[in-house]
Amino acid sequence: MTDKKLNIQEFLDQDQKKDLLRLLTAGSVDDGKSTLIGRLMFDSKMLYEDQLDALERDSKRVGHAGEDIDYALLLDGLKAEREQGITIDVAYRYFSTAKRKFIIADTPGHEQYTRNMITGGSTANLAIILIDARYGVITQTKRHTYLANLLGIKHVVVAVNKMDLADFSKDRFEEIRADYNSFVTQLDIPDVTFIPLSALKGDNVVEPSENMTWYHGPCLLEFLENVQVASDRNFTDLRYPVQYVLRPDIKFRGFSTSVASGIISKGDEVMVLPSMKKSRVQSIVTYDKELERAFPPQSVTVTLEDEIDISRGDMLVHPDNLPRVERQFEAMLVWMDENEMNLSTQFYIKQANNTTKARIDEVKYKVDVNTLEKSSIxxxxxxxxxxxxxxxxxxLYFDPYKQNKQTGSFILIDPVTHNTCAVGMIIDRLGSKNLPSRITDVDKAKIAKGEPLVKTEDYVKQYNQKGETIWITGLHGSGKNELAFSLEKKLFENGATVVLIDGSSVRSGLSRELDFTPADRAENLRRVAHICKLFNDQGIIAIASFISRNESLRNQVAEIIGADRFHLFHMDAPLEYCKLNKPELYELLEQGKTSNLPGVDMEYEAPTNAKLVFNPKDNEENLDAIIDYLAANKVFPNH
Structure with a gap:
């Protein structure tokens, strides 16, 4: 019994040390991708007896291989896939041989499922591009090869399938090889291998084919077991993007993540980005032991000799080998959202373990992945x-995608739906002198007419509010300013984009040459109304605290701002309260040192159409009433 346990442990230890190859299959519809993977697993004895029994039953019931076993059913698990005999979603399968472990992504062939192939190929080391020997290189073959190149896959196996339907012809195979080579030389794929096979019959899948003795290369499994992919990783540039700060007790503070690239060793001098602080690696810890060094794709925890403020999203690098640290860059983008791109959107961008906001400044061109033609869009x-x-x-701290996949890739996330809108591969940084202006001929025409380039609905979506004016009227000393300032603070704390305009600020600047005669008071309000309108046009909530002594003046203000954006509130305080609240002003009037004070020697008409009327003694209750009013009128949500 003990010997058996040791044998199992030895097997598990040996299996743990096997290299892992991630690969994807791609090709046109019905080229035999799922069949090939199913056959690979079947012939390499990687299926259990119950799986084999179920496969034989399903082949007779829903198979598309005639009297033969339909190996595609091992991967096509969706009902729609089985009914149509096609792949729709990405199917992942794991299996291993004595030499290597494999994770296979079976990706769909339809053009409408391009995003599914991008998802499946994002972590692949190798791509198997299937070609039907009857049809040769077609547009979808070129499309999938281009996508493999875009994803930085350096090893491609061109599996010329269904050779049994082409009489196992060497001439046909060589014709396809020449045709494919004339296309792939335009791309940057260093390792391309051609294998003729029949997935359904098993020729050159696991065992050499007796029907194609003219082929002297490896069969598919032999090639997959021996292809060298370890050197594809970047062991030169240390990139350690901190994912988690580990603090199990007061004595230990480590920084955990998987090594994106490069090698990190005990005693190495490292620099922390963005702080540029330096320290040395004190230890490299895993769940069960300490290491002398770590390299991709190991997941480890690193401790430093010095106490440095480091958090998620920061990056450890070698001081003499820094990544790009930039805000602008060019990238190849794959759009994955059902909704079309909106250039006004501020997306969330996630790159390595860093998240911030981003915008798309310019679309340089679109690529037709079938022909490689570029077009303006x-x-x-x-x-x-x-x-x-x-x-x-x-x-962001990044490298070009071709140099480092981990730091050169990113996703864009919609700020409202939180859907992944796009995946991107960074080409390189962009100097500020090369930044696009984003002003098109259409934009120039709008600017000439004084039309805005940003629509009102875009501001509403961006700020999650409507740009409208809250106008608070009341006598001097009524408490309207206290309410206005408190409201500004509360809205700001709740996330609103808001600005406050009060009489003292305007009088000391914009209207400093005006006095307090009725004519100049009216001019002062006209200027304030236009300021509020400008803010509202930019999607900003404006709070204005002004006496605005009669109905006529308030109607003029509402007309300038827009009646639908004007919300009138009245601080209804009796004159005696106002005198007690602002005695110095009213004393000046009694001493004859000032005049034209509304409510005393100048008329003040209390509004009859105010949306809300307040008692100045309960400021908190008044604030709550305004917040509820704004939510009910969809100006700003009540959080």
Missing amino acids: EKFKLNEIGRVVVTTTKP
């Missing part, structure tokens, strides 16, 4: 691919 739709310019709110 203003925005992308689902599954479209092209080159864009991106600007982020704060600098």
